[in-house]
Amino acid sequence: MYVIFIKNYKEKIARTCILLSAWFALFILVNFILSKNMNYILTINNCLSFSCPADFTVENVFINEANKDGSIETGLPFIKPRTETFKNFISEKGKFGFDYPSIFTIDEQELSGSDILYHVELKSEYSNGFVQVWNLPQPLPEFLEKAKSTSQLNYQYFSSKPIKLNNLDGYVWDYSIIDKNGKQIKSNEVFLQKEGKLYRISYFIPEESWNNYQKKLFYDIVNSLKIY
Incomplete structure (x- = not known):
């Protein structure tokens, strides 16, 4: 087994920065690919259902007060819009x-x-x-x-x-x-x-x-x- 000591600290810092930049670029690339290919399904009270890209935000869903107890479900558990009657x-x-x-x-x-x-x-x-x-x-x-x-x-x-x-x-x-x-x-x-x-x-x-x-x-x- 060989142990290599880098005495040139500037070179060590440069290599660390390059490695971190590579990891960051990989993270951005993976996130971009997933956001363009991942969809979630929004279902409102079992009477309306549609698909949305994961990078879309459904901020609010307005529901008539007569149906205020209706349910809103999404295909992804961490995405759920706020509802207003x-x-x-x-x-x-x-x-x-x-x-x-x-x-x-x-x-x-x-x-x-x-x-x-x-x-x-x-x-x-x-x-x-x-x-x-x-x-x-x-x-x-x-x-x-x-x-x-x-x-x-x-x-x-x-x-x-x-x-x-x-x-x-x-x-x-x-x-x-x-x-x-x-x-x-x-x-x-x-x-x-x-x-x-x-x-x-x-x-x-x-x-x-x-x-x-x-x-x-x-x-x-x-x-x-x-x-x-």
Whole structure:
């Protein structure tokens, strides 16, 4: 048996680095091959089943509250998406409705003596919002321009873009403010107009908690709006 001592420490360090780099490259290669060839099957309540690549992420599955006890199974035990149930709200007096996640509590208020006809408050542990119906006696762009110019909010950034949702024309506001406690709040608002009325859907959450899931949640509420 031969024992070789390497006295050149620089050479020893170089060989160690090369060996570690080779192992790291092998790990990346194996992970790439597995992610491209491994699928898992997602089954929801025995009525819907489909296959997904392992490198895809199914973040949330929304289930109607009537089926909230339904099961979600995956072919891989370590992959299981979070499930959320949703409810449907209908204002019989206001003639509008929308879907919202059941994690929110909801409170409808009918207002008199103001341009706001109906106000529906949405609250969760970490975010809040509302849906409002307004009288709209002037063109929507003028109304929003006046609202923005007279606002006393401390905007950190602000953007306004025209949109068309559910065959309704409107605008989306995307902005961030500093509240009275010095906390930065992310805000998304959609304003839609129909037959002299303004439908306003607003969502507020701490800036650090805003992500693609929160954005999708907001637009799920917006896209579910129905006017009767």
